[in-house]
Amino acid sequence: MPINVTALTAADIPGAVKAIQCSMPRQQSSNLFHVVDPLQISESKNEPRLLEKPFTQFNTQRNAASLGIRCRWGMRNGIFHVAKEEGSDQVLGVACWLRPQKADKPRSWNDWLEDWKLWLNQVSMNLYYGRGGLIMKRYYIWKEAQARAQSSVWTDPRGYYFLNIMVVVPEAQGKGVGRQMMKAVTDQADTEGMNCYLESSRDKPNMQIYGRFGFQFAKELKCDDDGTAINLFAMVREPNASPQDN
């Protein structure tokens, strides 16, 4: 099937939200870290979602509103792509990247403004739907693990293309949709000689899949909340990298 990868538009948002929701693996146990997918969208400022309350407390409508807010933020601030079969409006895949940020570059006024806008939208959503979503203690455990990993793995002062979300709807997985979405940005990174980075929530099969795109395992992020633990896998792709075994 011919697949087109295009920039997310406002009209694509409901389809993109649906695609993200139906691709989310959900655990139902309340005594585990509830990892939906750290590459997927967060309900907190600027951050990938990691740790949610159990599935039984999951509110699909609230989640859709939250994802919609993040999609709009991503359209303005990131590189947000959707994959669709030619001639169809159905969103089969979603990928969101953050552009490289120079290590020594201070944040701009626009960045601050965008953070506030996002925060205010999320406060409005909380007022409408009620508080929900993240387990904050675990969120901060993850943030610390991420900061430690990035400070040792991010050695290029020019920054990294950071793959923040990548999902393909279950019925389209394994058919090359992910590769096409990946290529849309890795080609650009190759032309510019830039590195790419991601944090995978699963070792198998995702580390193998990302290896096919040239990503190499760099560091494990251990998130441990008094014995309840998950591990994430930081991966880096160098410019023009060949497939890697992970």
Ligand SMILES: CC(C)(COP(=O)(O)OP(=O)(O)OC[C@H]1O[C@@H](n2cnc3c(N)ncnc32)[C@H](O)[C@@H]1OP(=O)(O)O)[C@@H](O)C(=O)NCCC(=O)NCCS
């Ligand atoms: C991970 C994901 C985005 C990949 O997209 P996809 O469209 O299924 O991947 P593709 O079909 O483009 O395959 C990409 C490469 O991985 C390989 N691959 C696909 N599935 C694989 C598997 N289960 N095991 C090993 N390799 C696999 C393919 O052979 C292909 O390599 P090649 O082009 O060199 O032959 C998609 O499977 C997905 O959304 N999974 C569920 C959500 C998720 O886990 N998101 C990422 C969180 S870290």
